[in-house]
Amino acid sequence: MFFDMQQLAADIRYKVLTATVTPRPIAWVTTCSSDGIANAAPFSFFNVLGHEPPTVALGLLRHPGKGSKDTAQNILETGEFVIHLVPHEMAASMNETCVDAPRGVDELVLAGLKTLPSRNVAPPRIVGCPVAFECRSILNQETGPRQFAVIGEVLCGHVDDAFVIDADKGYIDTLGLDLIARMHGSGWYSRPGGLFQLVRP
Amino acid sequence: MFFDMQQLAADIRYKVLTATVTPRPIAWVTTCSSDGIANAAPFSFFNVLGHEPPTVALGLLRHPGKGSKDTAQNILETGEFVIHLVPHEMAASMNETCVDAPRGVDELVLAGLKTLPSRNVAPPRIVGCPVAFECRSILNQETGPRQFAVIGEVLCGHVDDAFVIDADKGYIDTLGLDLIARMHGSGWYSRPGGLFQLVRP
Numbered sequence: 305m306f307f308d309m310q311q312l313a314a315d316i317r318y319k320v321l322t323a324t325v326t327p328r329p330i331a332w333v334t335t336c337s338s339d340g341i342a343n344a345a346p347f348s349f350f351n352v353l354g355h356e357p358p359t360v361a362l363g364l365l366r367h368p369g370k371g372s373k374d375t376a377q378n379i380l381e382t383g384e385f386v387i388h389l390v391p392h393e394m395a396a397s398m399n400e401t402c403v404d405a406p407r408g409v410d411e412l413v414l415a416g417l418k419t420l421p422s423r424n425v426a427p428p429r430i431v432g433c434p435v436a437f438e439c440r441s442i443l444n445q446e447t448g449p450r451q452f453a454v455i456g457e458v459l460c461g462h463v464d465d466a467f468v469i470d471a472d473k474g475y476i477d478t479l480g481l482d483l484i485a486r487m488h489g490s491g492w493y494s495r496p497g498g499l500f501q502l503v504r505p
Numbered sequence: 506m507f508f509d510m511q512q513l514a515a516d517i518r519y520k521v522l523t524a525t526v527t528p529r530p531i532a533w534v535t536t537c538s539s540d541g542i543a544n545a546a547p548f549s550f551f552n553v554l555g556h557e558p559p560t561v562a563l564g565l566l567r568h569p570g571k572g573s574k575d576t577a578q579n580i581l582e583t584g585e586f587v588i589h590l591v592p593h594e595m596a597a598s599m600n601e602t603c604v605d606a607p608r609g610v611d612e613l614v615l616a617g618l619k620t621l622p623s624r625n626v627a628p629p630r631i632v633g634c635p636v637a638f639e640c641r642s643i644l645n646q647e648t649g650p651r652q653f654a655v656i657g658e659v660l661c662g663h664v665d666d667a668f669v670i671d672a673d674k675g676y677i678d679t680l681g682l683d684l685i686a687r688m689h690g691s692g693w694y695s696r697p698g699g700l701f702q703l704v705r706p
Binding site for chain 2: 305306309312315317318320321322323324325328348352355357358359361363365399402403435442443448451452453455458459460461463464465468471472473474475476478487488490491492493495496497498499500501502503504
């Protein structure tokens with residue numbers, strides 16, 4: 305089946321892309337507005353892009369008529385964000401922060417989440433997430449009238465000691481983190497499974 | 506455990522990032538050099554970034570001393586690439602294209618892969634991959650001396666009819682695609698598994 309992207313309705317394009325580019329790692333992102341109100345929301349248009357310097361990409365969408373989501377607006381205003389990877393036991397809390405709360409409402413409070421201060425940026429770190437990366441935007445690139453891409457530099461990372469096998473070597477117990485990823489359709493997610501190893505030629 | 510990215514050696518930063526940002530979807534990318542020699546290589550610094558227009562990001566690294574990989578060089582020269590999602594049954598073939606072949610050597614031939622012409626771009630499409638997206642670069646952003654980020658527009662997509670449930674609605678049999686994703690460490694990958702559903706609030 306051939307899908308000409310320029311001929312497809314936007315919502316169908318979205319479905320074709322999100323049903324095929326799977327699994328997608330999840331960035332549960334905290335930001336602060338310029339007047340200091342915190343915000344949290346999950347995004348699966350996310351990945352690492354490099355390590356010298358360490359960079360990540362986020363794809364952020366605007367709602368038609370409603371303007372940027374708080375996360376997008378806050379990154380544009382402050383350049384700062386914290387990315388958390390999400391363990392299965394925090395899935396329900398993460399999902400609560402998908403709620404379309406009015407601007408200025410702190411989803412962290414709504415979801416009953418506890419936070420700690422970050423080291424290098426203003427947005428707080430969510431307690432209970434085994435991995436968090438403090439980031440600063442190095443590029444905010446408009447890619448369409450309703451979307452932009454953020455490339456951020458990772459300033460520092462926090463990894464729960466329980467999952468650090470050897471800090472000097474950067475060995476982490478990846479499977480122990482039990483991170484969820486975004487799959488297809490209406491709210492399908494996955495946990496780690498089906499592992500196999502390939503030896504690089 | 507606190508990891509200050511500016512204090513860590515590059516290889517340790519790489520390990521911390523790739524052991525935590527998991528699972529990562531895989532783009533098996535074909536490109537052509539300006540003199541028409543095809544190339545294929547897999548990348549897991551990849552994701553969708555938006556759908557209006559449909560965009561994807563790729564993070565491409567340079568080897569110290571050896572310059573850009575063919576994929577990076579070819580995208581800089583031509584702006585064109587085809588992204589394939591990789592089914593488990595093609596995992597071994599994909600892995601063969603990780604080989605560090607000299608520039609000008611076609612990994613597709615080395616791995617015994619068959620290809621079809623693409624519709625809108627010069628790089629060919631790999632036979633046996635159930636999903637392929639023809640892309641054109643809209644931004645090549647240097648993010649460090651040895652890496653750059655590509656944001657590409659998806660011009661069109663090909664999905665194997667066997668996995669298209671309803672083309673008009675964009676319904677795809679995601680699990681049927683049996684796509685592999687990149688996990689941690691030395692060559693760990695995953696197949697789909699551990700699915701669960703969350704109802705958005």
